[in-house]
Amino acid sequence: MLRKQSYPKGPISPREMKTAEEAIVRHAQTVFLQGKIIGLEKLSPKKSTTGLLLVGGRLTNSNEENYTKHQLIVPHEHPVAKLIIEDLHKKLGHAGVERVLAESRRRYWILKGRKLVKKTVHQCITCRKLREKMEVQQMADLPASRVTPYEPPFTRVGVDYFGPFMVKRARSKVKRYGCIFTCLSIRAVHIEVSFTLDTDSFINALERFIARRGEPKEIWCDNGTNFVGAQRELHCSIKDWNQNQIHEHLLKREIT
Known part of the structure; x- marks a missing residue:
């Protein structure tokens, strides 16, 4: 009867x-x-006590570790050679060919090692990304409302909402929103408090803005399409605005 072999x-x-x-x-x-x-054998290789083929040399009396004095000879065709290079390349923070080759020769002597290191570094995905040329952003021309000179601030503005913010009122908490008006020429900013997201609340905020800054010629708004995530509630509420009522209110003041 065969005994089961025990493993540590x-x-x-x-x-x-x-x-x-x-x-x-x-x-x-x-x-x-x-x-x-x-x-x-013509290169005077050295063999270890375990039968491994080592690199010769004149460092036998050195105090260094055995495999540092006489490196292990590893054929470049074997997959383990590539694994050694890849491991050192990652440990060294994706270093270059010379650094990886020098570090590998502290313990191993990979035949045709330089060629293998070059190939491995060249195939590294991370290094290829780091060496890639950066793309240059193509900038469009500025719209006429951004470059029209000799106009007072807030003649042409962009409007947007942000929030909500929880505000304490008596013993309860209510939501308040910020309505921001930005001058398109000098980037000045004016902020009004909007009590709700309905049409009347926006018109009230606009009236307060006009009373303080004067009537603008143009008002630009993205209609809330940029609101995402936690601001989805804001996006849905803007869709419910009475756009005709807002248009009629601005038309009376000759505002586009």
Whole structure:
């Protein structure tokens, strides 16, 4: 009767991670470098105690870590080479080719590493977005009401609503809105309180504005189409305005 093989339980230890790394590199060397061992022996490669093929050199007596003195040779054809480059590229904040290559050689010696690093960095979506040329906004010509000279402030205005604001009245709270008039030429601002969103309330706010600033020649309004989210109530109420009543009121004052 076969016994069930027991596996260690709990989180992975650093030693297990190192063993797994060496097993993956050993597999890559076995698959892609088996036929090149003879050629590599002419370069005086070094083998570790675990049978891994390492880079030689004269740093044996250095106090550095073993794989820093003699890097692991990784064939560029194996997928693990690309994974190593991609991981370092992200850890270094999407650094350039030279920085990623130098950092990779602290532990690995990837054959044809520079070519692989260039290819990996070039294919990085984040880097391609950062290198992309910024688009330039095309600006339209200003309307005549914005560039007409020698006119008093608030001769041509834009009007809009904002709010609501909760205001305490006696023991209850009620909604109040702001009706903002903006001069289209010098960008001066005049604000009136609107008690409701109905037609009469807007006309009252307009009368107070005219009494303070004078009669404008033009009033521009977007009819509330820009209100979204929490201001949907405002958008729906503006649709219920009696547009004919407002038009007749402005027509008497020769206001467009």
